[in-house]
Amino acid sequence: MTEPDFLHTTRTAYDSMAALYAELFADDLADFPLDRAMLGAFADFVRAEGGGPVADLGCGPGHVTALLHSLGLDAFGVDLSAEMIAIARTARPDLRFEVGSMTAPDIEDGTLGGVLARYSIIHTPPERLPQVCAEFHRVLAPGGHLLISFQAHEDPSRPVESFDHKVTLAHRWSPDRVADLLTGAGLTEKARLLRAPTESERPFPHAHLLFAKSR
Numbered sequence: 730m731t732e733p734d735f736l737h738t739t740r741t742a743y744d745s746m747a748a749l750y751a752e753l754f755a756d757d758l759a760d761f762p763l764d765r766a767m768l769g770a771f772a773d774f775v776r777a778e779g780g781g782p783v784a785d786l787g788c789g790p791g792h793v794t795a796l797l798h799s800l801g802l803d804a805f806g807v808d809l810s811a812e813m814i815a816i817a818r819t820a821r822p823d824l825r826f827e828v829g830s831m832t833a834p835d836i837e838d839g840t841l842g843g844v845l846a847r848y849s850i851i852h853t854p855p856e857r858l859p860q861v862c863a864e865f866h867r868v869l870a871p872g873g874h875l876l877i878s879f880q881a882h883e884d885p886s887r888p889v890e891s892f893d894h895k896v897t898l899a900h901r902w903s904p905d906r907v908a909d910l911l912t913g914a915g916l917t918e919k920a921r922l923l924r925a926p927t928e929s930e931r932p933f934p935h936a937h938l939l940f941a942k943s944r
């Protein structure tokens with residue numbers, strides 16, 4: 730089966746930037762206490778529901794997968810980019826990293842305690858996001874949790890708009906619109922955080938949405 734153009738474009742772009750991306754971003758999120766708070770709450774909820782595997786979909790160099798592991802989760806990473814996965818495997822040979830796409834993850838139905846999608850939906854064409862949300866719902870076990878993060882905008886008259894991302898074309902979403910898509914896929918909202926950009930992230934705000942699949 731031929732893959733859609735956007736997957737090829739995204740993979741090629743991240744393959745060529747993987748080493749630089751890892752150098753710039755593969756830290757422990759020390760400068761992002763609000764992001765760490767949401768990841769910590771996500772980990773607490775997943776553990777409270779009995780744990781279960783957690784997929785970091787679009788894991789990049791795997792630094793956040795490693796953070797989830799340090800929070801007591803059985804975390805593994807999936808990314809389109811084979812170069813990103815090679816870097817992640819070298820950095821953390823004790824963790825599992827696989828090449829794959831969140832549009833059709835090679836994961837059994839209802840088997841995950843959690844899904845993290847951290848800045849990885851942004852390269853999905855808007856009309857494909859409902860399919861990705863349906864996949865999140867499909868792979869989560871009842872009681873499983875989803876944490877999704879992305880560059881946002883706050884104009885309710887425009888649910889999504891493209892922006893000039895440094896790696897490849899990207900889309901920033903209204904948090905309400907993404908919440909609607911996740912609700913439409915059968916998930917329930919538990920919390921959301923909209924935070925101001927740091928100096929290095931300007932100009933867009935950043936959204937973190939925590940959802941769960943009912944038992």
Ligand SMILES: C[S@@+](CC[C@H](N)C(=O)[O-])C[C@H]1O[C@@H](n2cnc3c(N)ncnc32)[C@H](O)[C@@H]1O
Nearest residue numbers: 743787788789808809810829830831847848849
């Ligand atoms: C902005 S980086 C974020 C990486 C990491 N999650 C982080 O927080 O630093 C986006 C990552 O998502 C991956 N990605 C984009 N679309 C994807 C898809 N459909 N399936 C899997 N990975 C994807 C890219 O290859 C890239 O590594």
